[in-house]
Amino acid sequence: MRNIWGSFTGKKAGRAFLLPAVIILLALTIFPFLFSLFLSFGKVSFLGGLQINFAGLKNWARLFGDERFYNALRITILITVIAVAIEYALGLGLALLLNRGVKGSTFFRVLFFLPMMLTPIAVGYMWRMMFHFTRGPIDHVLPLLGLPAVAWLTEPKIVLYSVILTDVWHWTPLMILILFAGLQSIPPALLEAARVDGAAGWRLFREVIFPLLAPASIAAILLRTIEVLKIIDKIYILTGGGPGIYSESMTLFGYSLGLRAFDLAYGATIAFSPFVTVLAISIVFLLMTRRFQEIGLE
Amino acid sequence: MFKKIKKGRFIKEAAMVILCAAVIVLGSLGSSQALAEKRFEGVEITVFTQTPPFIVKPVWMFGPDWEKKTGGKVRVISAAWAELYPKMFSSFALGAKKYDIILFPAAWLADFASNEFLVPLDNFIAADPEIDWLDILPVYRERISTYAGTIYAIPMDGDNHIFYYRRDAIENPEHQAKFKAKYGYDLAPPETWVQVRDVAEFFNGWDWDGDGRIEYGVVEAMRKDDQAYWTYFSRTAALTSIPGQPQGLFFDPETMKPLINDPGHVKALENWIEILEFGVPGMINMESGDIRGVYTVGEAAMAIDWGDIGVMADTSPESTVKGKVNYSILPGTTRAWDYVKKTWVDFPEVNHAPYLAFGGWLGAIDAKSDNVEAAYDFLSFLSRPENSYICVTTAQTGFNPCRKSHFEKLAGWYGYGFVYPEDYLGAIEATIAHPNVQPDIRIPGAARYFEALDVQLSMALAGAKTAKQALDDAAKEWERITEDLGREKQLKNYRASLGLPIE
Numbered sequence: 112m113r114n115i116w117g118s119f120t121g122k123k124a125g126r127a128f129l130l131p132a133v134i135i136l137l138a139l140t141i142f143p144f145l146f147s148l149f150l151s152f153g154k155v156s157f158l159g160g161l162q163i164n165f166a167g168l169k170n171w172a173r174l175f176g177d178e179r180f181y182n183a184l185r186i187t188i189l190i191t192v193i194a195v196a197i198e199y200a201l202g203l204g205l206a207l208l209l210n211r212g213v214k215g216s217t218f219f220r221v222l223f224f225l226p227m228m229l230t231p232i233a234v235g236y237m238w239r240m241m242f243h244f245t246r247g248p249i250d251h252v253l254p255l256l257g258l259p260a261v262a263w264l265t266e267p268k269i270v271l272y273s274v275i276l277t278d279v280w281h282w283t284p285l286m287i288l289i290l291f292a293g294l295q296s297i298p299p300a301l302l303e304a305a306r307v308d309g310a311a312g313w314r315l316f317r318e319v320i321f322p323l324l325a326p327a328s329i330a331a332i333l334l335r336t337i338e339v340l341k342i343i344d345k346i347y348i349l350t351g352g353g354p355g356i357y358s359e360s361m362t363l364f365g366y367s368l369g370l371r372a373f374d375l376a377y378g379a380t381i382a383f384s385p386f387v388t389v390l391a392i393s394i395v396f397l398l399m400t401r402r403f404q405e406i407g408l409e
Numbered sequence: 410m411f412k413k414i415k416k417g418r419f420i421k422e423a424a425m426v427i428l429c430a431a432v433i434v435l436g437s438l439g440s441s442q443a444l445a446e447k448r449f450e451g452v453e454i455t456v457f458t459q460t461p462p463f464i465v466k467p468v469w470m471f472g473p474d475w476e477k478k479t480g481g482k483v484r485v486i487s488a489a490w491a492e493l494y495p496k497m498f499s500s501f502a503l504g505a506k507k508y509d510i511i512l513f514p515a516a517w518l519a520d521f522a523s524n525e526f527l528v529p530l531d532n533f534i535a536a537d538p539e540i541d542w543l544d545i546l547p548v549y550r551e552r553i554s555t556y557a558g559t560i561y562a563i564p565m566d567g568d569n570h571i572f573y574y575r576r577d578a579i580e581n582p583e584h585q586a587k588f589k590a591k592y593g594y595d596l597a598p599p600e601t602w603v604q605v606r607d608v609a610e611f612f613n614g615w616d617w618d619g620d621g622r623i624e625y626g627v628v629e630a631m632r633k634d635d636q637a638y639w640t641y642f643s644r645t646a647a648l649t650s651i652p653g654q655p656q657g658l659f660f661d662p663e664t665m666k667p668l669i670n671d672p673g674h675v676k677a678l679e680n681w682i683e684i685l686e687f688g689v690p691g692m693i694n695m696e697s698g699d700i701r702g703v704y705t706v707g708e709a710a711m712a713i714d715w716g717d718i719g720v721m722a723d724t725s726p727e728s729t730v731k732g733k734v735n736y737s738i739l740p741g742t743t744r745a746w747d748y749v750k751k752t753w754v755d756f757p758e759v760n761h762a763p764y765l766a767f768g769g770w771l772g773a774i775d776a777k778s779d780n781v782e783a784a785y786d787f788l789s790f791l792s793r794p795e796n797s798y799i800c801v802t803t804a805q806t807g808f809n810p811c812r813k814s815h816f817e818k819l820a821g822w823y824g825y826g827f828v829y830p831e832d833y834l835g836a837i838e839a840t841i842a843h844p845n846v847q848p849d850i851r852i853p854g855a856a857r858y859f860e861a862l863d864v865q866l867s868m869a870l871a872g873a874k875t876a877k878q879a880l881d882d883a884a885k886e887w888e889r890i891t892e893d894l895g896r897e898k899q900l901k902n903y904r905a906s907l908g909l910p911i912e
Contacts, residue, residue: 154893179864243691244690244691245689245690245691245703245708262690262691264691264694265690265691265692265693265694267871267872267873347634350632350633350694351632351633351634351635351694351696352633352634353632353633353634353693353694353867353871354633354693354694354867354870354871355633355864355867355868355870355871355872355873355874356633356864356867356868356873357871357873367634367860367864368860370491370494370495371491371494371495371634371856371860372856372857372859372860372861373494373495373498373856373857374857
């Protein structure tokens with residue numbers, strides 16, 4: 112009997128095995144992506160079934176003339192820059208401490224990683240309770256220390272920093288994890304050689320450890336930047352984007368218009384703005400990574 | 410040939426034959442009735458509503474009884490509040506037939522019915538004596554459940570905002586004396602929004618119930634992306650609704666121009682912004698669930714809410730205010746803005762305009778469902794008076810009174826834990842039956858109009874805009890939405906929702 116699998120080798124087999132993954136990718140990623148891009152140039156009607164009529168650049172013109180969009184963009188960028196910077200600084204400091212093998216470092220490692228295990232919704236609810244003005248523990252303790260209670264979630268000038276604080280608490284552990292792994296991968300011989308050459312303390316960190324940690328740092332910052340640019344869940348629970356629109360991120364803005372007001376075409380248009388931002392930042396970071404790799408090879 | 414039979418024996422034997430025949434006939438009748446009752450054997454209906462326990466609990470309570478009776482199966486799918494509308498709409502619009510029955514807020518009926526997503530129910534109801542349709546209060550059966558004169562849904566729950574105040578605070582003679590000295594009139598349950606402001610100021614920021622904690626004047630849901638617009642319209646209705654005039658709360662029914670930035674609305678928003686000062690701290694970020702928790706642990710003297718605070722205050726184990734809460738129709742005003750004459754109108758008496766915020770939860774059937782008959786049968790079963798009464802007097806069902814019979818029997822309400830059920834039911838009944846009662850917005854795109862307003866209200870409350878600026882911006886956005894959806898079409902829909910003639 113002829114073996115039907117006999118000719119099924121090489122490229123043919125490779126393509127066949129790849130096919131299911133390609134179909135899934137097309138169905139779950141590429142199609143929704145293209146469909147929402149298409150929606151952003153359309154007008155949606157549901158009478159007699161879903162109807163999408165071409166509306167040209169109407170939705171895009173509306174987006175670029177919408178003050179709420181610029182507000183959401185500004186807030187998203189502020190949260191991203193401040194939160195990622197703090198998370199990186201804290202993460203690096205704690206990773207260095209853990210890497211020194213201080214007493215109880217295993218216990219602290221587990222403790223530091225705990226917040227990361229929680230879902231953003233749970234973190235949102237937890238911090239909403241923590242920030243509660245009359246029943247929350249933070250505003251209970253502050254007056255005992257002689258400090259005034261703070262309207263964490265209701266004061267326009269403060270609310271953004273409350274969101275950032277929550278995000279820092281939640282995601283600094285990821286920074287620690289990546290940077291700690293990066294530190295662990297530095298060959299001890301290299302550090303030893305640097306020490307023999309007279310490098311120590313700050314100089315050792317600045318001239319040897321930090322450059323060697325650059326790929327891990329870039330990966331950690333890139334991952335967190337992409338995630339924070341899409342932030343919605345914690346803000347939704349903490350403030351709903353309020354008071355006013357003082358904590359409304361781009362994704363929350365898109366969600367409110369697209370899926371609460373069901374203005375699907377405009378919602379899709381809004382959804383593309385974080386995508387463009389994330390894409391641009393990703394390209395910059397990837398170029399930076401390549402540059403660092405080239406330096407490393409040199 | 411035939412044996413002569415004695416008369417007595419004959420009668421005995423005849424009686425036996427008749428008895429046997431009766432047993433056989435009745436038995437067969439019974440089995441055919443049982444067969445008829447099991448008419449949905451093998452049919453599974455899918456009910457979609459919000460996550461447990463509220464609203465879905467009645468389906469859990471009565472689903473098994475209906476299954477036993479009809480042989481059908483009830484499958485429940487639920488989603489968070491914010492996901493309900495998108496999931497329902499997309500299932501209908503894409504013809505996905507995911508749900509046979511939806512339990513949904515009345516405000517969305519026009520959106521669904523105008524897009525022909527729902528099964529018209531007039532014929533089903535006309536042929537169904539068990540639903541006792543006329544027992545449902547007129548405002549729910551004639552307005553809330555209909556669209557353009559056709560019934561598309563069955564009211565499961567009656568929803569309207571009522572006003573809450575603490576009996577112990579208002580009736581305290583010491584408080585009464587202090588209040589009179591400060592404001593020059595007697596402390597009493599507030600009749601107007603101006604009095605609400607004074608009473609809120611008076612009770613704000615001191616321990617007036619002697620529990621060792623600071624209490625506040627009022628608590629109202631103001632959080633963005635939640636249900637703040639309903640609180641706002643409750644405060645606005647009396648300032649914009651003149652008895653006998655078509656609703657002045659949302660649009661001009663002649664032109665579809667938004668009325669939300671007229672002086673009545675602006676005044677209401679200014680009042681609302683001012684009340685922040687006398688409210689529980691953090692009130693701007695509180696949703697309905699928060700205010701219920703805050704009020705029932707005794708942090709505020711007054712509140713605006715649906716029937717839920719009343720239920721929680723007297724029946725929740727965490728409540729510290731059991732028996733201390735009283736209820737009334739929403740306060741009114743002594744003047745209102747006449748949108749037709751563009752002038753303020755003064756009233757010799759207080760003008761009340763209670764607001765059917767939200768309008769309640771309705772049950773409807775997907776027009777593309779394969780199980781329409783079974784779905785209707787289940788809705789009817791859930792809604793019929795005896796089952797509905799159990800729902801409204803059971804904790805965590807989320808169903809509030811919407812039938813005459815709900816108000817007639819107090820035993821269930823006492824059993825539920827109410828201390829003064831007649832007062833609670835009285836406030837709800839006075840609201841629903843009021844001649845100047847204002848229904849909620851019921852036109853396609855309601856969610857878009859509310860979202861646009863919600864943002865502007867939140868901006869005004871946060872101090873980013875004045876009341877006038879915020880409402881002017883909201884009106885512009887409402888105009889844009891109306892243009893987008895088609896002014897003529899929207900005007901027809903709006904007039905239909907108010908029961909006005911359509912040319």
